[in-house]
Amino acid sequence: MHVLIIGADGMLGRKLAAALAAPASPLGAIDRLKLVDIASPPAPAGLSAVTASEAVDLSTKGATEMLIATRPDVIFHLAAVVSGEAEVDFDKGYRVNLDGTRALFEAIRHEGLERPYRPRVVFASSAAVFGAPFPERLDDDCATAPLTSYGTQKAICELLLADYSRRRILDGIGLRLPTICIRPGTPNRAASGFFSNILREPLAGQEAVLPVADDVRHWFASPRAAVGFFLHAATLDLETVGHRRSLIMPGLSATVGDEIEALRRLSGEAAVRLIRREPDPLIERIVSGWAERFDAGRALALGFTAEATFDEILRVHVEDELGGRA
């Protein structure tokens, strides 16, 4: 099997690459694993000779054709300008998130016109395709009414993914990801970054800024759960999924207060005191347009799973990022 990860230098991309490069890859025997991002992605631990890494800007003419010329069987597409940046930089958000994705799908179509080709495409979408006001039950039958340009770009790519799948140009599945928490590493420009910062930084003895109120409720899954979504999506039989190819992934509905209580249980009051409250109107506005909970029934029925408590999410972080020591 030949696998391509686009956006392999991002947090999820790196974890996914590591899972695939491991000796017992969940996808079975991998002949070739190609890692692509705007900067050349680092080689994962356990690198084998079949792994290659390359710096590619999807929005450059000819870039996607070059990636597809080697006809990967499974393409994970995680490359994106994050929500905060896409809101500030209109041109960059549309160029990368919409045009880059469309160029990828078009390259697949043109490759298939030469000789039959229909790869599995696993597309990282987002719960941000939905926007307020929300119905009582928010599931995959609800309107995508995003309140950010990022959410708009993801919703458009979902429509393209569905149309290209319906025409059997590719075999696509879109993962409407919850907010990933706890993101390791350093803060990025995603408007949702603080949900991770207020746990990760205090666990490392550092201060963190909380820009919204404690009663803000949101939808979460761990990085480990998210990597599990991608691996499951790569091998799932999609014929039974029908034409609606984007699915709300399972997650945990919890408040900022729930996060803080879980932190208190794990690390005590001293850790909690490192959270500094600094309301930010732009972040508050963006977050208020996101849903608090979802009905992920379709994905659950297909075998996707995630955490049920914030204590579990903290435990995953301690195990995967802190060598087991909180």
Place this chain on the structure above:
Amino acid sequence: MHVLIIGADGMLGRKLAAALAAPASPLGAIDRLKLVDIASPPAPAGLSAVTASEAVDLSTKGATEMLIATRPDVIFHLAAVVSGEAEVDFDKGYRVNLDGTRALFEAIRHEGLERPYRPRVVFASSAAVFGAPFPERLDDDCATAPLTSYGTQKAICELLLADYSRRRILDGIGLRLPTICIRPGTPNRAASGFFSNILREPLAGQEAVLPVADDVRHWFASPRAAVGFFLHAATLDLETVGHRRSLIMPGLSATVGDEIEALRRLSGEAAVRLIRREPDPLIERIVSGWAERFDAGRALALGFTAEATFDEILRVHVEDELGGRA
């Protein structure tokens, strides 16, 4: 007021131009009315000196910038490759229906970066943004899950319209049009054309082909009602509409059998006998992915109106197209 109609050579575009060129235009004093289409649109009856006509291909580089340079206050965008053609010609459908519309919105954005500019944009969308399976109640809160490339292109443009409106680049409204019936003139390549053909042709003493079964149910409004939608949308206060800028327009849910019965009541058995049944699998498949009825509650509350019976729809055709003589 300066008004631009893109797609002014289409059936609805011509009727809209005629309504605006009339001495008592529903939009008030029009200083300038520009009519644009892929071929130079005909001058409407009652042409005044303020009306200009031009042939423009929206997908040509620089075309939309040129149209927007004169800063129209109201832009009616009706130009599109129809559903049947967009399904057969993938490239043309995406180039015209998606890229052409996006180029228009981008031209407006760039004009506004020079000097404040925020026109009303009335976009002709379609009920084809929805696709089977349908919920019990199909309204504007339901997922756009189109089963044609045409529906996909319209749904994507709706998302762009909403994002550009949210960012106050333009003040947009999308009209999710029912199938327009009875279309005057000659059959076009729309997959829905037969719904009109089986009434218009027998009324003119001609044979017509019916490619689907009599119990096929669909959603209709007359050309007169559709022109009314556009005129109403041009002047409606959209601040109360919120961020969901595309609305299901009112219509009539009726079967092919209902159409035939209304024809029988108006013109008798001889007219009905001119309908020739010739099942067409492609048309049957496309039509089976369309909804049978909608909840147009939002549009009705905003003052949009349409016909309630097929007898009314036939009467409108007789009055507007046949000089009052059936």
